[in-house]
Amino acid sequence: MKDLVKGKRIVVTGSSSGIGLETARFLSEQGAEVLGVDMTKNFDYVEEFYRADLSDPRTIDVLLDVLPNDIDGLVNNAGVPPTKDANILLRVNLIGLKRLTYGLIPKLADGASIVNVASLAGHDWPNSVDAIKAADDLDFGNLDAFIARWKVSSEGGRSYFFAKEALIAWTLRNRWTWRNRGIRMNSVSPGPVDTPILGDFLQTLGARAEEDRKIMDRPGTPQDIAPVIAFLLSDMTTWIRGTNIPTDGGMHSNILCSMHGL
Numbered sequence: 216m217k218d219l220v221k222g223k224r225i226v227v228t229g230s231s232s233g234i235g236l237e238t239a240r241f242l243s244e245q246g247a248e249v250l251g252v253d254m255t256k257n258f259d260y261v262e263e264f265y266r267a268d269l270s271d272p273r274t275i276d277v278l279l280d281v282l283p284n285d286i287d288g289l290v291n292n293a294g295v296p297p298t299k300d301a302n303i304l305l306r307v308n309l310i311g312l313k314r315l316t317y318g319l320i321p322k323l324a325d326g327a328s329i330v331n332v333a334s335l336a337g338h339d340w341p342n343s344v345d346a347i348k349a350a351d352d353l354d355f356g357n358l359d360a361f362i363a364r365w366k367v368s369s370e371g372g373r374s375y376f377f378a379k380e381a382l383i384a385w386t387l388r389n390r391w392t393w394r395n396r397g398i399r400m401n402s403v404s405p406g407p408v409d410t411p412i413l414g415d416f417l418q419t420l421g422a423r424a425e426e427d428r429k430i431m432d433r434p435g436t437p438q439d440i441a442p443v444i445a446f447l448l449s450d451m452t453t454w455i456r457g458t459n460i461p462t463d464g465g466m467h468s469n470i471l472c473s474m475h476g477l
């Protein structure tokens with residue numbers, strides 16, 4: 216397929232590496248004007264690059280000021296792995312992401328598409344609903360108390376799992392938030408993907424990751440994920456709203472089948 220997102224202006228966070236870099240490449244190839252945002256400088260495949268630390272609310276607010284209007288898509292992809300401190304992880308993978316999104320709504324064009332890069336790690340979100348609701352009030356100032364209260368420290372990678380659970384739930388809950396303007400939100404949940412942070416996952420998850428590796432025919436690649444993100448940004452998917460698309464070689468279905476004895 217050609218020109219999937221031709222003429223669309225799309226912000227991609229975490230555009231300098233892995234899934235974000237491949238998304239920027241694929242979107243540019245498909246005719247989009249990509250505005251890349253990352254902490255690490257990389258001008259590949261972007262029309263404009265904005266250097267920003269998405270764990271810092273002041274930086275996010277400056278970014279919101281300098282980004283242009285008429286944005287047709289936002290890909291919330293920047294993320295840190297489970298080996299990082301829980302405070303930083305929740306800042307980047309959840310709270311900063313939400314601040315950027317809410318702040319950018321006035322600059323989005325009607326009919327824009329927001330795509331969150333969640334994870335297979337968030338599949339068990341229905342079992343975390345109380346903590347997810349409590350996270351509605353989570354801000355940069357009260358993170359440590361939240362981490363202690365809801366036991367979402369970095370131990371065993373819990374902070375990462377929780378951030379992705381909350382992100383999937385947030386995606387579902389925002390199915391109609393901006394429907395009057397035709398703005399939709401969906402998420403893509405990759406399984407293990409061969410990027411620079413895959414080693415961190417294997418390190419945190421240990422035996423569980425080893426089990427997954429035995430079940431899977433191969434790890435994913437950024438090329439498996441980027442086209443799904445582009446599909447959700449395209450005009451072909453205006454009726455897909457508040458949906459999470461597992462993109463994981465069948466891992467999510469495998470969990471569901473095991474759970475329900477199928």
Ligand SMILES: NC(=O)c1ccc[n+]([C@@H]2O[C@H](COP(=O)([O-])OP(=O)(O)OC[C@H]3O[C@@H](n4cnc5c(N)ncnc54)[C@H](O)[C@@H]3O)[C@@H](O)[C@H]2O)c1
Nearest residue numbers: 229232233234253254268269270293294334405407408410
């Ligand atoms: N690789 C996997 O196995 C996998 C699986 C499921 C989901 N994901 C998710 O995919 C997304 C992309 O991960 P990836 O595997 O491409 O990793 P990556 O490390 O290759 O890319 C992440 C990018 O985010 C940027 N980033 C990190 N912290 C930032 C900050 N504070 N401010 C601005 N930019 C920041 C990094 O500089 C980097 O360019 C993440 O949200 C991750 O959780 C990855």
